[in-house]
Amino acid sequence: MSRLARSALIVVIFFGLEKGLGFIRQIAIARQFGLSPELDAFNAANNIPDLIFALISGGALAMALIPVLSETIQKHSRAESWELFSRVTNLVFLVTAGLSILVALLAEPLVGWRLGIAPGFSTPQQALVADMMRLNLFATLLLSLGGLVIAGLQANQHFLLPALAPSMYDLGMLFGVFILSPEQGYQIGPLTLPAFGMGIHGLVYGTILGSGLFLLIQIPGLLRFGFRWKPILGLGHPAVQQVLGMLGPRVAHMFFIQLTFLGQDNIASRLNAGSISALVYGWLFMQVPETLIGTALGTVLLPTISEQVARQDLEKFQTTLNHIIRLILALTIPSAILVSLILPPVVAILGFDAEGTNLVVWTARAYLLGLVGHSLLEVAARSFYARQLPRIPMLSAGLNAAVFLGLAAVLAAPLGAPGIALANSIAFTGQALLLLFLLRKSLPGI
Numbered sequence: 135m136s137r138l139a140r141s142a143l144i145v146v147i148f149f150g151l152e153k154g155l156g157f158i159r160q161i162a163i164a165r166q167f168g169l170s171p172e173l174d175a176f177n178a179a180n181n182i183p184d185l186i187f188a189l190i191s192g193g194a195l196a197m198a199l200i201p202v203l204s205e206t207i208q209k210h211s212r213a214e215s216w217e218l219f220s221r222v223t224n225l226v227f228l229v230t231a232g233l234s235i236l237v238a239l240l241a242e243p244l245v246g247w248r249l250g251i252a253p254g255f256s257t258p259q260q261a262l263v264a265d266m267m268r269l270n271l272f273a274t275l276l277l278s279l280g281g282l283v284i285a286g287l288q289a290n291q292h293f294l295l296p297a298l299a300p301s302m303y304d305l306g307m308l309f310g311v312f313i314l315s316p317e318q319g320y321q322i323g324p325l326t327l328p329a330f331g332m333g334i335h336g337l338v339y340g341t342i343l344g345s346g347l348f349l350l351i352q353i354p355g356l357l358r359f360g361f362r363w364k365p366i367l368g369l370g371h372p373a374v375q376q377v378l379g380m381l382g383p384r385v386a387h388m389f390f391i392q393l394t395f396l397g398q399d400n401i402a403s404r405l406n407a408g409s410i411s412a413l414v415y416g417w418l419f420m421q422v423p424e425t426l427i428g429t430a431l432g433t434v435l436l437p438t439i440s441e442q443v444a445r446q447d448l449e450k451f452q453t454t455l456n457h458i459i460r461l462i463l464a465l466t467i468p469s470a471i472l473v474s475l476i477l478p479p480v481v482a483i484l485g486f487d488a489e490g491t492n493l494v495v496w497t498a499r500a501y502l503l504g505l506v507g508h509s510l511l512e513v514a515a516r517s518f519y520a521r522q523l524p525r526i527p528m529l530s531a532g533l534n535a536a537v538f539l540g541l542a543a544v545l546a547a548p549l550g551a552p553g554i555a556l557a558n559s560i561a562f563t564g565q566a567l568l569l570l571f572l573l574r575k576s577l578p579g580i
Contacts, residue, residue, distance in 0.1 A: 137291070137438075138434055138435075138438050138454070141291070141293045141434040141438075142430060142431060142434045144293050144294055144297055145293050145297045145430040145433050145434055146426055146430045147297075148294070148297035148298050148300075148301065149297060149300070149425050149426055149429065149430050150426055151298075151301050152300040152301045152303075152304055152425075153421075153422045153425060153426065155301055155304035155305065155308065156304050156418070157418075157422075158308065159304055159307050159308050159311055160415065160418060160484070161483055161484055161485075162308070162311040162312060163311055163337065164415070164484035164485055164486065165484070165485045166311065166315060166316065167334065168408075168485070168486065168490070169407065169408030169411045169412065169486060169490045169493075170407075170408075170411075171255075171256075171259050171407060172262070172333070172334040173334070173411050174252075174255075174259070174403075174407065174408065174409075174410045174411055175252075175255070175259050175262045175263045175266065175334070176266060176334050176337055176338070177399075177410050177411055177414050178245075178251050178252045178255070178263050178399055178403070178410060179251075179262075179263045179264075179265075179266035179267040179270055179338075180267075180270060181251050181392075181395060181396055181399060182237055182244060182251065182267060183237075183267060183270040183271055183273065183274040184274075184392065184395070185389075185392040185396070186230065186233050186234065186237070186271075186274050186278070187274050187277050187278055187281065188388045188391065188392050190226055190229060190230050190233075190278050190281075190385075195222065195226060195281070195282065195285070195377075195381060195384070196281055196282065196284060196285040197380075197384050197436070197515075197516070197519050197524075198377055198380035198381045198384045198519070198524065199219075199222060199282070199285045199286075199289070199377055199380075200285050200288060200289050200436050200437055200440060200519075201380070201436070201440040201443070201444075201519055201520055201522055202218070202373060202376050202377050202380065202522075203215045203218065203219065203285070203286065203289035204289050204437055204440040204441050204444060205440070205444045206218055206373060207289065207290070208441060208444040208445065209444065212290070212359065212360060213360070214373075215289065215290075216286075216359075216360065216361045216362065217364060217366075218371070218373045218374065218377070219282075219286045219361065220362075220363055220364040220365075220366055221364075221366055221367055221368050221371060221373075221374050222282065222374065222377055223279065223282050223363075224365065224366065224367055225367055225369070225374075226278055226279070226282055227275075227278075227279065230274065230275050230278045231275060234271040234272075234274060234275060237267070237268075237271060238267075238268045238271055241264035241265075241267050241268055242260070242261070242264045244264075244267075245260045245263045245264050245267070246260045250400070251263065251396065251399060251400070251403075252399065252400070252403045252410075253400065253403065253404075254403035254404040255403055262334070266334070266335070266338050269335070269338045269339070269342065270338060270341060270342075272342050272345075273338075273341045273342045273344075273345035274345075276342070276345035276346050276348065276349050277303075277345045277348060277349075279349050280299060280345070280348040280349035280352060283296075283349065283352045283353075283355070283356060284296040284299065284352065286356065286359075286361065287352065287355045287356070287359070288433070288436070288437050289437055289440075290359050291437055292355055292358075292359065293433070293434060294355075295351060295352045295354065295355040296352065296355075296433075297433075298351055299348045299349075299351050299352055300348070302344065302347035302348050302350075302351045303344035303345060303347060303348040304344065305344065305347060306340050306341070306342075306343035306344020306345065306346070306347050306348075307337070307340045307341060307343075307344045308340070309340050309343055309344075310336045310337050310338070310339055310340015310341065310343065310344075311336070311337065311340060312327055313327060313328055313329065313330060313336075314330045314332045314335075314336030314337075314339050314340055315330075315331075315332055315333060315334070315335075315336030315337060315340075316329040316330075316331065316336075317329060317331045317333075380519070380522060380524050382524075383524035383525045383527075383528040384519070384524050384528070386528045386531075386532070387515075387524065387527055387528040387531045388531075390528075390531035390532045390534065390535040391531055391535070393535045393539075394534075394535055394538045394539070394558065394561070397535075397538070397539045397542065398413060398538075398542060398554050398558070399413075401542055401543060401546050401554060402546070402551060402554060404546075405546065405550055405551065406550070408490060408493065409493075409550060409551045412490070412493045412494050412497045412551040413497060413551050413554060413555065415481075415484070415494045415497070415498070416494055416497030416498035416500070416501050416551070416552075416555050417498075417501055417555075418498075419473060419477065419480075419481075419494075419498040419501070419502070420473075420498060420501035420502050420504070420505055420508070422473070423465075423466065423469040423470070423473060423505060424466075424505055424508050424509055424512075427462060427465045427466055427469065427509050428462060428466070428508055428509025428510070428511070428512040428513070429512055431458050431461065431462060431509075431512070431513065432512030432513050432516050435454070435455075435458055435513060435516055436516045436519065436520060438454060439451050439454055439455065439516070439517065439520040440519075440520045442454065442520075443520050443521050443522075448577065451520075451577075452577055455513065455517055455573075458513050459510065459513060459570075462506075462509045462510055462513065463506065463510075465509075466505050466506045466509045467506060469505065470502045470503070470505040470506065473498075473502055473505075474498075474499050474502050477495045477498055477499065478491070478495055481494045481495050481498070493550070493551060493552075496552040497551045497552045497554075497555045498555075499552070500552040500553075500555035500556040500558075500559060501555045501558060501559060502559075503556065503559040503560075503563075504558060504559025504560070504562050504563050506563065506566075507559065507562050507563025507564070507565070507566040507567070508562050508563075508566070510566040510567075510570065511562060511565060511566040511569065514527075514566055514569035514570050514573060515527040515569060517569075517573055518569070518573070526569070526572060527569060530565050530568050530569055530572075531565065533565070533568075534561050534562060534564065534565040535561075537560070537561040537564065538557050538558060538560075538561035538562075541556075541557035541560060541561060542554045542557040542558075544557075545557050
């Protein structure tokens with residue numbers, strides 16, 4: 135078995151564990167809160183903290199950092215790559231902390247503004263969103279550091295602890311669901327779990343706990359590969375400049391992606407109660423196969439093809455990419471059909487009433503129409519980042535956001551939440567096909 139196949143197997147196994155824990159968590163949340171205004175507020179409160187995480191390290195910096203770290207290891211040494219890692223980590227911490235403070239101060243207007251997160255919510259519901267958003271910013275800081283550690287370990291071709299980290303996040307969330315939130319303790323046989331009665335705020339504190347575990351579980355990996363933190367920045371350092379040169383377009387790319395989620399919640403907040411939560415659950419059902427196929431393969435692919443580019447082995451790059459694309463097509467098409475068929479009994483487990491179950495089922499089916507496109511996009515975008523050409527996926531993401539927002543605004547009125555999900559599938563599939571077309575033009579062997 136090749137190194138790429140072994141790494142992919144590890145990632146799939148632990149991503150599968152995370153999805154299992156996440157599903158248990160979502161069942162518990164659904165049974166406790168239903169499609170309620172409180173749960174809508176919790177989901178809406180995650181938007182801007184998630185945006186900060188995605189722009190800084192969760193998606194933006196990690197994608198920009200891995201190719202440069204891989205190149206540094208190949209051309210120089212691991213010690214030099216860790217010095218670069220320290221410089222970037224210190225910068226990320228300062229920027230994330232500064233943005234978190236700014237968002238905390240502006241939380242109310244960010245929620246209630248007409249173009250903000252949830253202008254359609256009632257005043258008490260908007261106040262709840264602002265309160266939970268401030269708390270979520272602590273989790274954002276921990277997740278940002280953990281996302282950077284993932285990039286550092288993956289650049290060293292270590293995937294076990296980064297793949298395990300999301301499950302640790304879920305364990306923290308489960309503690310919030312089962313211990314912190316309930317008024318009465320859950321009964322497990324003769325054992326009654328303690329209950330702190332925090333309600334929806336228990337989920338937020340569980341998020342903070344899970345974020346801490348997400349970071350801590352990866353520390354042994356840093357020690358194994360010889361990382362030693364240094365209190366340095368050095369914005370003028372050539373390698374840091376190289377990362378920042380990749381980062382600018384990547385930040386814009388991730389902003390456009392997050393704009394789709396901000397836009398969908400803005401539109402959904404004007405629909406019936408429960409629409410935002412239906413989108414969250416529908417997205418979850420599509421994300422299970424997408425994570426196990428597209429994200430898992432994309433995760434192990436980026437360090438591998440980045441090394442191939444650093445060695446200027448474009449023939450191997452093309453062979454690897456073609457193999458992954460064929461594998462994605464072979465796995466995602468039957469997966470989308472199968473998950474669509476089994477949705478009704480699975481969604482029924484969540485305990486919604488008939489109307490809520492039907493809403494989530496059709497929202498998830500609309501998202502599943504985009505499973506192939508989302509999975510191909512994981513690979514197509516990474517192929518440009520590995521070649522350190524970040525502007526192409528950035529521009530395609532901007533076009534995608536415009537297409538999505540236009541379609542969502544049109545389809546939401548007649549179709550509700552499923553219409554927004556359908557707009558997502560159409561837009562992201564179109565983006566994936568555009569990137570693959572451009573990739574084929576630059577490398578005809580693809």
